[in-house]
Amino acid sequence: MTRTVPEAVGNAGDGVHPTRADxxxxxxxxxxxxxxxxxxxxxxxxxxxxxxxxxxxxxxxxxxxxxxxxxxxxxxxxxxxxxxxxxxxxxxxxxxxxxxxxxxxxxxxxxxxxxxxxxxxxxxxxxxxxxxxxxxxxxxxxxxxxxxxxxxxxxxxxxxxxxxxxxxxxxxxxxxxxxxxxxxxxxxxxxxxxxxxxxxxxxxxxxxxxxxxxxxxxxxxxxxxxxxxxxxxxxxxxxxxxxxxxxxxxxxxxxxxxxxxxxxxxxxxxxxxxxxxxxxxxxxxxxxxxxxxxxxxxxxxxxxxxxxxxxxxxxxxxxxGTLEGSLPGSSGENCYLSSVQRAGIAWETLERAGVPGIKQVYVHPVTNGTTIVVQIRKVHEGHAKMVAAALWSSNAALYRYKYVIVVDEDVDPGDYSAIDWAIAYRVQPGSDDIVMFPGSFGSPLDPSTPLADREVSRLGSGLWNRTLIDATRTFRYEPQEAWGGKNFPPTVVPAEEDLDLVLGRWDEYGID
Ligand SMILES: Cc1cc2nc3c(=O)[nH]c(=O)nc-3n(C[C@H](O)[C@H](O)[C@H](O)COP(=O)(O)O)c2cc1C
The missing domain is CATH 2.30.110.10 (Electron Transport, Fmn-binding Protein; Chain A)
Known part of the structure; x- marks a missing residue:
């Protein structure tokens, strides 16, 4: 059969031509x-x-x-x-x-x-x-x-x-x-x-x-x-x-x-x-x-x-075709596309649900979006739970968002050391900083899902116990004078005036 130049039989609309992309x-x-x-x-x-x-x-x-x-x-x-x-x-x-x-x-x-x-x-x-x-x-x-x-x-x-x-x-x-x-x-x-x-x-x-x-x-x-x-x-x-x-x-x-x-x-x-x-x-x-x-x-x-x-x-x-399977150090096509799309779709879900203060959404390629990190400007206690509830109620959560980690504005969601630091010092195990949501629809392909919970023909979906890690600073503490009148301790980041002074003199210190 010889190739024929595509000929429009539908209406592409006001002079808009079909794409030549392939x-x-x-x-x-x-x-x-x-x-x-x-x-x-x-x-x-x-x-x-x-x-x-x-x-x-x-x-x-x-x-x-x-x-x-x-x-x-x-x-x-x-x-x-x-x-x-x-x-x-x-x-x-x-x-x-x-x-x-x-x-x-x-x-x-x-x-x-x-x-x-x-x-x-x-x-x-x-x-x-x-x-x-x-x-x-x-x-x-x-x-x-x-x-x-x-x-x-x-x-x-x-x-x-x-x-x-x-x-x-x-x-x-x-x-x-x-x-x-x-x-x-x-x-x-x-x-x-x-x-x-x-x-x-x-x-x-x-x-x-x-x-x-x-x-x-x-x-x-x-x-x-x-x-x-x-x-x-x-x-x-x-x-x-x-x-x-x-x-x-x-x-x-x-x-x-x-x-x-x-x-x-x-x-x-x-x-x-x-x-x-x-x-x-x-x-x-x-x-x-x-x-x-x-x-x-x-x-x-x-x-x-x-x-x-x-x-x-x-x-x-x-x-x-594509080779499936994310492994540390060799993430594939699904990983990278999910890293972008699952973050974008999550962001849209959060906006539609009216969750305030979303600053960034990050999916590390190796997790394909099974883990998602959301950076917020926290406006109220329970804000992180609003994030998780919105994500877990969306259809897009089927194979994704098993772990939702919520961090403050000063924590870069793309930096796992920053996330680790936030989890270490802003999360109190045994409190409601870590919330489990059991029996949710989820991935039948997750090896940690028991085989009985992967029976999609019977259950309609796999089952997951989902987890929120609220790694934001709590609003529940009383303000303390020792903390500069704030309700959460300050970090050891140098004072701005000290930093300006030191950086201004840096070359004089003779440090390579
Ligand atoms: C490379 C690749 C392979 C996939 N394989 C499957 C699969 O075997 N089964 C499945 O249900 N979803 C699979 N997915 C995920 C679905 O494509 C994804 O959930 C998508 O949203 C399905 O389209 P739908 O939302 O219109 O149902 C795969 C995705 C990619 C990128």
Missing amino acids: LRSALADLRAHGEISTISREVHWNRELGTVSRVALQHNAGGLVFENITGYPRPEARCGRVATNLLASHRRMAILLGLDPDTPYPQLVQHVLEFNGKRLSPVVVGTGPVKDHVVTGRDVDLTELPVPHWHHLDGGRYINTFGAVVTRDPDDGVMNVGVYRGMIVGRDKIAMLMVPSQHWGRHWAKWTERGEPMPIACVYGWHPIMDILAGSPIPPGVCEYDVMGAYLGAPVPLVRCETVDLEVPASAEIVVEGHISPDPETYEWEGPFGEFTGYVSDVPKKRPAMAVSCLTYRDDPIFR
Whole structure:
């Protein structure tokens, strides 16, 4: 099939043209900043590729494009390239968000906080590069794609690591785009981890109630803004394509799928289409998988499986995937995107709840947002509890915000030594500075969650006991003359006039 220039059949609106952004434009941007390594030496898809990705993360190397994969020679193979590690640094995230590469973390958080709330509808075009090749029926064989067996303990080849999963709400017709893991279990089958409280899980419940299979499309490779938003809890009922358009400043050009009533980016690299049946007889074994927690902690189960009816792809496509699993010293793509998005989304949640005095929100990449630090200008006792209550009541807390640490303005939330100091001297164990919130919905993938509390098919979600650490200075003490009339002791920070004097004379002291 020959490529045709996308032609708009929808209305992009007053002279607004669809974006030309795609995975290839993103790779070109990263390459221009020296942030891409192209690996032309032969690399095996079976464990070697995943291990190279892990070591590259340990060495803070850039994004990787593998273009010589054992068994998938170019140009004969359907696909001979894999792109990964693209989002695994704040610098690369900044570049892909169209910002200065050195944009400081708090500004990245402000950026997503602003743009997550904006919308620009996509436009449906007649065709696009993703229709260069269309394979249907018995010709579909997913093993013809160079899907890595990422980690030696994975149960199989995980095709959905950074695949964007598109489903439609059968009631209001709104599409959802989310990232949910899936493993190849046959030439045309993908078994998937279905968590009912995720947005596609809500769609799934509605399709199941109707007794109909759920149409689904998985997109492997488009502009990473898709990965960033599909992997983030954009509110239910909002289609992530609308938010992607707002980020990119132009409507996302979509094409209709061949065999399901769904739309996918016209310049996506690879798309698979199909259905998931509600019949448990069709479920397939899935797992285990090296998860974002850094553990291979779940036990294999029979889970819903996508029956693939069609594969479409660009000429010489690039498969997009990611090595999951945060470890100290080698945080991956999910970690960095969560570090920014989970902080931005938390900030928005706090603002919507009317929590006053939010100064900064920080998520260390290695925690993926399981731990979040909120810096406040404290206005009343109990302020930190307001922060935790707001975060824990939000849908975005499903896999995140198990630990909420609240600090004062003088404690840098991005500095773990500062947080440690605040916990050491502003927190009294046994008092209400540490509050547990047991039996909350939570992550079924956390190795510290007992297996009985991870039964998502029965419980609808995993269960977590959440904890607030209020590391702010208490307002409960009486003011003391010895403390300068304040109600909390002063620190040993030098007096300003002493510091001015000393710094003014510094060169005279002869200290190197
Ligand atoms: C790389 C990556 C892999 C993920 N894998 C899963 C997964 O297997 N299952 C899941 O429920 N969520 C997974 N997530 C988190 C979801 O994508 C995230 O919760 C998102 O908000 C889901 O979209 P939704 O809010 O529209 O349901 C993953 C996120 C990323 C970035």
